[in-house]
Amino acid sequence: MQKSKVDVILGIQWGDEGKGKIVDVLASGYDIVARFQGGPNAGHTIKFGGMTHVLHTIPSGIFHEGKVNVIGNGVLIDACIVCEEIENLRKAGIEARDRMVISDKANLILPTHRLLDAALEQKKGSKKIGSTVKGIGPAYTDKVARCGLRMGDVFASSFQGKYEALKADHLLQLKNLGFDLEAARIDGKTLAEYEKAWMSGIEELRSFQVLPTEIYLNRALAEGKTVLAEGAQGSLLDVDFGSYPFVTSSSTVTAGVCVGLGVPPSAIGKVYGVFKAYCTRVGSGPFPTELHDATGEELRAKGHEFGATTGRPRRTGWLDLPALRYTLMINGITDLVVMKADVMDEFDTVKVAVGYTLDGKKMEYYPTTEQAERVVPEYKELPGWKSSIGQARRYEELPAAFRSYLDFICQETGSQIKVVSVGPDREETIIRGE
Ligand code: GDP
Ligand code: IMO
Ligand code: MG
Numbered sequence: 001m002q003k004s005k006v007d008v009i010l011g012i013q014w015g016d017e018g019k020g021k022i023v024d025v026l027a028s029g030y031d032i033v034a035r036f037q038g039g040p041n042a043g044h045t046i047k048f049g050g051m052t053h054v055l056h057t058i059p060s061g062i063f064h065e066g067k068v069n070v071i072g073n074g075v076l077i078d079a080c081i082v083c084e085e086i087e088n089l090r091k092a093g094i095e096a097r098d099r100m101v102i103s104d105k106a107n108l109i110l111p112t113h114r115l116l117d118a119a120l121e122q123k124k125g126s127k128k129i130g131s132t133v134k135g136i137g138p139a140y141t142d143k144v145a146r147c148g149l150r151m152g153d154v155f156a157s158s159f160q161g162k163y164e165a166l167k168a169d170h171l172l173q174l175k176n177l178g179f180d181l182e183a184a185r186i187d188g189k190t191l192a193e194y195e196k197a198w199m200s201g202i203e204e205l206r207s208f209q210v211l212p213t214e215i216y217l218n219r220a221l222a223e224g225k226t227v228l229a230e231g232a233q234g235s236l237l238d239v240d241f242g243s244y245p246f247v248t249s250s251s252t253v254t255a256g257v258c259v260g261l262g263v264p265p266s267a268i269g270k271v272y273g274v275f276k277a278y279c280t281r282v283g284s285g286p287f288p289t290e291l292h293d294a295t296g297e298e299l300r301a302k303g304h305e306f307g308a309t310t311g312r313p314r315r316t317g318w319l320d321l322p323a324l325r326y327t328l329m330i331n332g333i334t335d336l337v338v339m340k341a342d343v344m345d346e347f348d349t350v351k352v353a354v355g356y357t358l359d360g361k362k363m364e365y366y367p368t369t370e371q372a373e374r375v376v377p378e379y380k381e382l383p384g385w386k387s388s389i390g391q392a393r394r395y396e397e398l399p400a401a402f403r404s405y406l407d408f409i410c411q412e413t414g415s416q417i418k419v420v421s422v423g424p425d426r427e428e429t430i431i432r433g434e
Helices: 019-029 079-091 111-127 136-144 151-155 159-176 191-205 213-222 254-261 294-302 321-331 400-413
Strands: 006-011 032-035 044-048 051-055 068-071 100-103 209-211 227-230 268-276 279-281 315-317 335-339 349-358 376-383 417-421 429-431
Touching: 006 019, 006 254, 019 044, 019 227, 019 268, 019 335, 019 417, 019 429, 032 213, 051 079, 068 213, 079 191, 100 213, 111 136, 111 159, 111 191, 151 159, 151 191, 151 209, 209 213, 213 227, 213 254, 227 254, 254 268, 268 321, 294 315, 321 349, 321 400, 335 400, 349 400, 376 400, 400 417
Parallel strands: 006 227, 006 268, 032 068, 032 227, 068 100, 100 209, 268 335, 335 417
Antiparallel strands: 044 051, 279 315, 349 376, 417 429
């Protein structure tokens, strides 16, 4: 029986809400930080002490001494990328090996998974998902098809043989897709070059603690240790509840914590829903409140809305409350965390979508992907706060107009805002009730 709980931090829009920052801020209150899904498609930015760090696979608790960071069974690992992260941390004086454990059941992204991702996107042409091309879709496909390779496999003498067999299968698929293997590059490397770096990454990972993390975590909970689960992507990119097929290939919602870490539903405690005060999306798919005007451009410029993983410009738009109400419902959010409102400090007014109409009728439920392409958002326009919120460290110090805006969000969603982020730095955070 658990004596303590797993609290969860999730993105409740289309990713890049600022999850990494909030995990880093709240990690000091937990014993363990655990990633439960996704892989290096994620880019989690953390800023403190004048430094900026971007993590892709490694949990965002890694900067805190004395905390254990778990890469759970639901996560995908690219040995090259995770080793780059390990190396970057080493340069910052952090030895990840001393602070991290990896699930023996986490699946591996092979170099050929990355090529398959590129080939499948190419084949889709204008209907492409706009994936991060990190091999996520093909690696999760192999996991579900029961032919993937897992971290636990890397210690067996059969590993090389299994690798070659899966690679041969991938090469055949690439040939059938008409993919030009000779011209292909993975992060600027040929397949042979990437494979060499990947194999030495595997060698390095063999020196890490690879164990059944579901047992480790359940024992820790039974001992009264606290766990913070870190989500990647966002609920609107969830494979079931997102705008399918323009989604990622994992369960990004609270239920994903149970399968991605091996903890029971009864162990779930608080669920923090992280959202931006506006919306962004990278890649294809519906975005009802998207702006194609100067305001959209201003949000992108002031919010530095360029992908932390791919560098792609993010699409921008107004806050979408129907979408938030839907993701709050799916996730059982207990506490809201609002990010990046400082980006709108100078706006005269701020718009918020409060409902949608479709073919002239008010929508009573959340739209399907096809409907979401056609819905017309109904907006409420609120006064801007016209002052800088970045210096505030207590809720009471925030401008009255901004607090009214937050009250409006709470009222419309029936939820409470627990954390207000007023800038990218760790220090630029207000936790209510502290
Ligand atoms: P994640 O994937 O959810 O961890 O988010 P990303 O790191 O991809 O994107 C969030 C971006 O916003 C990063 O560049 C952060 O440094 C930045 N950021 C986070 N919180 C705030 C905030 O409150 N204000 C501003 N201006 N930037 C923020
Ligand atoms: P973090 O954790 C934003 C998007 C891609 C694409 C779709 C599928 O930093 O919030 P995939 O590579 O997963 O097959 O791509 O999902 N996507 C993200 N968008 N933030 C992310 O992660 C994302 N991870 C994937 O742009 O539209
Ligand atoms: Mg990100």
